[in-house]
Amino acid sequence: MTDExxxxxVEPATSARERREIRALLGSCGxxxxxxxxxFVVCRAAGRLVACAGLESNIVKCCAxxxxxxxxxxxxxxxxxxxxxxxxxxxxxxFLYTRPENVSFFQGCGFYAxxxxxxxxxxxxxxxxxxxxxxxxxxxxxxxxxxxDAKIGGIVINANPFTLGHQYLVxxxxxxxxxxxxxxxxxxxxxxxxxxxxxxxxxxxxxxERLTLHHGSQYMVSRATFPDxxxxxxxxxxxxxxxxxxxxxxxxxxxxxxxxxxxxxxEPFCETTRKYNADMKFWLQGAGSTAxxxxxxxxxxxxxxxxxxxASEVRRLLRSRDLDRIRALVPAPTFELLREKYLxxxxxxxxxxxxxxxxxxxLPRRAVAAGI
Amino acid sequence: xKIVKEALAGTLESSDLLVKVSPGPGTGLEVVISxxxxxxxGLQIDHVVRDTLARLGVTAxxxxxxxxxxxxxxxxxxxxxxxxxxxxxxxxxxxxxx
Amino acid sequence: xxxxxxxLFLPGANAAMLSTAFVYKPDSIMFDLEDAVSLREKDSARxxxxxxxxxxxxxxxxxxxxxxxLNTPFGHLDLEAAxxxxxxxxxxPKTDSAEDVExxxxxxxxxxxxxxxxxxxxxxxxxxxxxxxxxxALAIAKASPRLxxxxxxxxxxxxxMQTERGDGTELFYARCAVLHAARAAKIDAFDVVWxxxxxxxxxxxxxxxxxxxxxxxxxxxxxxxxxxxHNAYAPTEEEVEYAGRVVTAAAExxxxxxxxxxxxxxxxxxxxxxxxxxxxxxxxxxxxxx
Numbered sequence: 002m003t004d005e006x007x008x009x010x011v012e013p014a015t016s017a018r019e020r021r022e023i024r025a026l027l028g029s030c031g032x033x034x035x036x037x038x039x040x041f042v043v044c045r046a047a048g049r050l051v052a053c054a055g056l057e058s059n060i061v062k063c064c065a066x067x068x069x070x071x072x073x074x075x076x077x078x079x080x081x082x083x084x085x086x087x088x089x090x091x092x093x094x095x096f097l098y099t100r101p102e103n104v105s106f107f108q109g110c111g112f113y114a115x116x117x118x119x120x121x122x123x124x125x126x127x128x129x130x131x132x133x134x135x136x137x138x139x140x141x142x143x144x145x146x147x148x149x150d151a152k153i154g155g156i157v158i159n160a161n162p163f164t165l166g167h168q169y170l171v172x173x174x175x176x177x178x179x180x181x182x183x184x185x186x187x188x189x190x191x192x193x194x195x196x197x198x199x200x201x202x203x204x205x206x207x208x209x210e211r212l213t214l215h216h217g218s219q220y221m222v223s224r225a226t227f228p229d230x231x232x233x234x235x236x237x238x239x240x241x242x243x244x245x246x247x248x249x250x251x252x253x254x255x256x257x258x259x260x261x262x263x264x265x266x267x268e269p270f271c272e273t274t275r276k277y278n279a280d281m282k283f284w285l286q287g288a289g290s291t292a293x294x295x296x297x298x299x300x301x302x303x304x305x306x307x308x309x310x311x312a313s314e315v316r317r318l319l320r321s322r323d324l325d326r327i328r329a330l331v332p333a334p335t336f337e338l339l340r341e342k343y344l345x346x347x348x349x350x351x352x353x354x355x356x357x358x359x360x361x362x363x364l365p366r367r368a369v370a371a372g373i
Numbered sequence: 374x375k376i377v378k379e380a381l382a383g384t385l386e387s388s389d390l391l392v393k394v395s396p397g398p399g400t401g402l403e404v405v406i407s408x409x410x411x412x413x414x415g416l417q418i419d420h421v422v423r424d425t426l427a428r429l430g431v432t433a434x435x436x437x438x439x440x441x442x443x444x445x446x447x448x449x450x451x452x453x454x455x456x457x458x459x460x461x462x463x464x465x466x467x468x469x470x471x
Numbered sequence: 472x473x474x475x476x477x478x479l480f481l482p483g484a485n486a487a488m489l490s491t492a493f494v495y496k497p498d499s500i501m502f503d504l505e506d507a508v509s510l511r512e513k514d515s516a517r518x519x520x521x522x523x524x525x526x527x528x529x530x531x532x533x534x535x536x537x538x539x540x541l542n543t544p545f546g547h548l549d550l551e552a553a554x555x556x557x558x559x560x561x562x563x564p565k566t567d568s569a570e571d572v573e574x575x576x577x578x579x580x581x582x583x584x585x586x587x588x589x590x591x592x593x594x595x596x597x598x599x600x601x602x603x604x605x606x607x608a609l610a611i612a613k614a615s616p617r618l619x620x621x622x623x624x625x626x627x628x629x630x631x632m633q634t635e636r637g638d639g640t641e642l643f644y645a646r647c648a649v650l651h652a653a654r655a656a657k658i659d660a661f662d663v664v665w666x667x668x669x670x671x672x673x674x675x676x677x678x679x680x681x682x683x684x685x686x687x688x689x690x691x692x693x694x695x696x697x698x699x700x701h702n703a704y705a706p707t708e709e710e711v712e713y714a715g716r717v718v719t720a721a722a723e724x725x726x727x728x729x730x731x732x733x734x735x736x737x738x739x740x741x742x743x744x745x746x747x748x749x750x751x752x753x754x755x756x757x758x759x760x761x
Contacts, residue, residue, distance in 0.1 A: 081386065382515050446525065447489070450518045450522040450523070451515070471556070
């Protein structure tokens, strides 16, 4: 007895022929080819490419099966193979996006729904205990002795790098709450490393009372929670882009810590921020979820010399080596680190590491633009 | 055996199962089973999985099973393989497998 | 006298096939740990086969495990699993010399002692897959009393011969050599697999050829081929009727203590009686040819 299907892994960067065939198969299934995929599992039957599934780090993408071969065992084998390949490459915690009508299929493949934008998209992970044990760990960090009606705040920052603007927002929020939970985005793809970002935040919030500093996670402002790719592919734009990330926060993270308010900085004339903050209000406060609402508090950014302080402005100044102006925007430890470690990383004539080119495969553009 | 790293064994094909093991967040043993035949055979599957783990001396970690209607012998085999992969076992104690 | 017409190959890593293959009722089932298993799944296939062999249903059918060659990192572990699980027969691939069988036999005996299995209860089978193997076929066939048969494996053999599979001409010498070696050593001989599942006529033509040459049977890769093969090996009604009379006459001769057996006035000797018994055995297993 033998299998009629031949499965193997393909690195699209090194095989133009395979890449062409994968592109054609995806096209025939109404899907776009994703440039960031590092490896595909492909399946051939009698030499013909009949199925594929790709991995961008720990996110499963571009799953397609020849329409003639759907409904049989091929899809289950394909999913088995992609999961094995991910493990081999060191990724055991996997995510995928799918349309809600396909959720039951992926549930049969060991994936569990995390958040759904009804009618549009569902984010799934390949473990029944992932979000649950993450929330258990958060719950264990809940401060004791707070009154039941306590005002508990939450802030998520990337701090790339940590500025006086971040510091101001944190202090302000802490003063207005009974307790504040501060998260540093852990996806380590920004200009300033996660280790450095976290250390600078830790240093910068020292002494602020009633505050817990948390490491970020895959469940919060990560490549997994911002499905840029999926929405581009499906032509879904606007309201949904940030919905999955915000629903995860409202439905899982906020209840685990009892967070009642989320603080966010705002720039009065920035359209992107305005839109993002409107999304935040819609998904955290609106009727899109049965979990308790989280009130969104917008705080105008602190200014230095007339312009709001933002991390992207600091990076821009670093690029033009304008250290004097940076000094006025960041706490001293940030300044020292930028001067000693990061200034030398900016090479003349090299591709811009700070613009969209360097940032696009880092945090989702939308999260960056929104000032997280 | 001690599970020291994440490991996987088996497939999602019919009559097979996918077993994932990991050191786990807590100190104890957690077994999570999902099966197409949970109603009729959930307890039986749970028993086979735990019995297999006990024979291998696994007392801690997280074991996740996605069952596709596998026979007991396949359940045992996949659990044993996943544990050995996750324990980075160099030698096999066959008597613990039968 | 064990009937071995069909030996069904199962990929050792495939749980579904291992869980259901017995329903097709081949004469022997061969769990493959070698070519049908990817490098990634060598360990899981070994453990799956170890467990499957302990299913009660596999005690009622002859089981064979094809191990990886003993000079690979997998061979010894495969052997350990197969012998300890109580397999009937271990099939050694890529057998080039009698020494390969002797090395295998020593290892099998060591494992039998270690796990308390009856010494000698694990039978062996050698697959010949090279020009050297074909030249040494007789020595291989006589290398161990545990050998129940030798098999020709065509895929590697034709490559070693710098040719490819065709109408069978390319296997002519090898088939004859392997068959003669097996008969001289009084063990079974098995022919190559037929891999084109869609060419049923080609399969039946090849089966007709190897049956006439004298092979006991064939390795199969698809359960659909089992019934076709068994039917081709089934005797006609006339053959069954004649064989029945031969066996009755032999029994009669034995009962009367006669040194000579005769039927319709003609003397019949040992080989004829043996042949008649084989005909009846095949008829009992699969009826008469349709």
